[in-house]
Structure formats: structure tokens, C-alpha cells
Amino acid sequence: MEAEVISMWDRAMPILTGAALKIAAAFALYMVGRWLISFAINMLSKILTARNFDATLQRYIANILGVVLNILLVVAILGYFGLQTTSFAALLAGVGLAVGAAWSGLLGNFAAGAFLIIFRPYKVGDYVVAGGVEGTVVEIGMFNTVLNTPDNVVSVVGNAKVSGDVIRNFSSNPYRRVERQAQLAFGVNPLDAIAKLTPAVAAIPNVLAEPAPTVEILDFNEMGTLLCVRPYCHTDHYWQVYFDTNKVIAATFAAAGYPPPFVVEREELVPLKK
Incomplete structure (x- = not known):
């Protein structure tokens, strides 16, 4: 054995x-x-x-x-x-x-990725809205696009969804407009407010001199006059200019002694019946 x-x-x-x-x-x-x-x-x-x-x-x-x-x-x-x-x-x-x-969807993502590379609607480093997600492009892969959102979250979006949706590229142009509003109370002269606010907004860091920031009357409502405040800046400085504009509006109106806006209630006079 x-x-x-x-x-x-x-x-x-x-x-x-x-x-x-x-x-x-x-x-x-x-x-x-x-x-x-x-x-x-x-x-x-x-x-x-x-x-x-x-x-x-x-x-x-x-x-x-x-x-x-x-x-x-x-x-x-x-x-x-x-x-x-x-x-x-x-x-x-x-x-x-x-x-x-x-997995036809996967192949669709692959084909969409090829078209994204060929037609170049955005590139790595651009700040975009793609596939319903807003952020900075980190990578354009074979099947998906990787974005880093403003709150520092990495988001992966399929290329097919990106190419089938509206793409907004905020980095294509040399500057973008910051859109803010300033509410005035009844009795405040809007022209005086515009004269005080325009140079204050222009002095904000990273606000472009050309095109120059604009402050105009946007509307009239139940609280008074509504101003639109529109400075211009590079997309890298958007949020800094956005928040600084809010601070400048508050500081300028406080220094001018403008009263806070409030809703004016109107009473209807009903004639007495005889």
C-alpha cells in the first residue's frame, strides 16, 4: 500500500x-x-x-x-x-x-462620452451645470463625468444624462453677472440710494470695472421701491462678490439711516348704507 x-x-x-x-x-x-x-x-x-x-x-x-x-x-x-x-x-x-x-445604457454613456470629447461643451476645471448637477468638472471619463459641487461633494453623472440635458458652462465667458436685489422703504428717495450704493458696490474686491456694476430701479411693490444690484466678476469670485454685495447693501443703507422696509396695509373705506 x-x-x-x-x-x-x-x-x-x-x-x-x-x-x-x-x-x-x-x-x-x-x-x-x-x-x-x-x-x-x-x-x-x-x-x-x-x-x-x-x-x-x-x-x-x-x-x-x-x-x-x-x-x-x-x-x-x-x-x-x-x-x-x-x-x-x-x-x-x-x-x-x-x-x-x-446594458445599453452603459454603451449610451460611452458613446455620449465620445461626443463630449469631440464637441467639447466643457473641459476639466470648468464650472458647469451638467445633468442637473452644478459644480466644477473634475474628470470626464469614458462613461461618466465627475463634478465637485460647491458644498465639496463629489457627484458622478452619466454622460448620457449630461448630453441629453441642458449644459450651462459658467467658465466659457470671461465674466458673469451677480444678481442681487435691495428693498427700499416708502419715503426713501431711490435716486439717492442708487447714488450711494453704486460706488460702494464698485469698491467690492474682484468686482470688474468693465463692465461697470449697475444699480437700477427694478420695480415698485407694497413695501416701496425695489432696486436691482448687478456687479460683474470672474466665475472664481462669484460667491465672494455675491455675499460681499449683500453686506455692502446692508452697510450702505444703515449708514444712510434708511428705515427698514415694511408692508403698508391699506384699509378700504366702505360707504355706509342709508
């Missing part, structure tokens, strides 16, 4: 040793392949950077190259183990069709 066990072990040892060596070689091939893929992607990024390619386009091309090279690496390892790569390619194509039919 012991002799039979020894004999079986002697026969199994070459097989186990060969399998172990093959697995070790496949692992080494995988590690070398991963290093070569990283090297190729880094080299491509350096070449594109040297040719002044846009950062968004660089990431998109690098992602596609990484996916293709990883698939080739898996096919090469399977071929090393003796599997027919042609059959694997056919199987992969069939699986791709099945997955494509089941």
Missing part, C-alpha cells in the same frame, strides 16, 4: 511541479504585463502633454488604451495556458453583444 502511494506521488510530482511553474510564470507574465501597460500609458500621457493635448482628451485616450491593453494581456495569459484565443475572442464578442443588449 505504501509503495502504491509513493508511486502515485512520484507520478503526480512532475504534473504538480509543471502546473506550479506554469502558474508562477503566468503570475510573472501578469505582473510584467501590468508594468508594461502602466509604462505605455505614462509614455502616451507624456507624449500628449508634450504636444499640448488637452488634459481631458489625455485622460480619455489613456482610459481607452488601458482597457484595450488589459484585454490583450488576459488573452495572452489564457493563450499561455493553452486555451484557444480565437475561441476566446469569439466568446468575448458574444458576451460583449449580450452585455451590450442588457
Whole structure:
């Protein structure tokens, strides 16, 4: 009995040793392949950077190259183990069709991402509203766009949703307008308020001199005169100018001694019946 066990072990040892060596070689091939893929992607990024390619386009091309090279690496390892790569390619194509039919939305995101790269409605670093989300563009990926919202939350939006919705790019133009309102009480001269408020708004840091800020009469309501206050600034300074404008309105009206606005209630006189 012991002799039979020894004999079986002697026969199994070459097989186990060969399998172990093959697995070790496949692992080494995988590690070398991963290093070569990283090297190729880094080299491509350096070449594109040297040719002044846009950062968004660089990431998109690098992602596609990484996916293709990883698939080739898996096919090469399977071929090393003796599997027919042609059959694997056919199987992969069939699986791709099945997955494509089941995940049509994912392919839609991929196609939309390609169009976003081609038509360039925004780029990395732009402040936009895309897919109903407002924030700074961090990355335009193969399937989605990553935005960092003003409250510092990372939001991932599918490219299909982005391309199918209205895109508002606040960074395309050199400046944007800050829209604020200032309510005056009854009895306050709006022209005097405009004369005091206009230079105060113009003195706010990062408010542009051209176009100059405007303060105009917007409407008349039950509290008095309503002014519109419109300074202009770069989109990077929008919220700073927005809040500073509110402070300047309050400080200017307080310094002028304007009374706070209040609703004036009107009583209707009903004639007495005889």
C-alpha cells in the first residue's frame, strides 16, 4: 500500500511541479504585463502633454488604451495556458453583444462620452451645470463625468444624462453677472440710494470695472421701491462678490439711516348704507 502511494506521488510530482511553474510564470507574465501597460500609458500621457493635448482628451485616450491593453494581456495569459484565443475572442464578442443588449445604457454613456470629447461643451476645471448637477468638472471619463459641487461633494453623472440635458458652462465667458436685489422703504428717495450704493458696490474686491456694476430701479411693490444690484466678476469670485454685495447693501443703507422696509396695509373705506 505504501509503495502504491509513493508511486502515485512520484507520478503526480512532475504534473504538480509543471502546473506550479506554469502558474508562477503566468503570475510573472501578469505582473510584467501590468508594468508594461502602466509604462505605455505614462509614455502616451507624456507624449500628449508634450504636444499640448488637452488634459481631458489625455485622460480619455489613456482610459481607452488601458482597457484595450488589459484585454490583450488576459488573452495572452489564457493563450499561455493553452486555451484557444480565437475561441476566446469569439466568446468575448458574444458576451460583449449580450452585455451590450442588457446594458445599453452603459454603451449610451460611452458613446455620449465620445461626443463630449469631440464637441467639447466643457473641459476639466470648468464650472458647469451638467445633468442637473452644478459644480466644477473634475474628470470626464469614458462613461461618466465627475463634478465637485460647491458644498465639496463629489457627484458622478452619466454622460448620457449630461448630453441629453441642458449644459450651462459658467467658465466659457470671461465674466458673469451677480444678481442681487435691495428693498427700499416708502419715503426713501431711490435716486439717492442708487447714488450711494453704486460706488460702494464698485469698491467690492474682484468686482470688474468693465463692465461697470449697475444699480437700477427694478420695480415698485407694497413695501416701496425695489432696486436691482448687478456687479460683474470672474466665475472664481462669484460667491465672494455675491455675499460681499449683500453686506455692502446692508452697510450702505444703515449708514444712510434708511428705515427698514415694511408692508403698508391699506384699509378700504366702505360707504355706509342709508
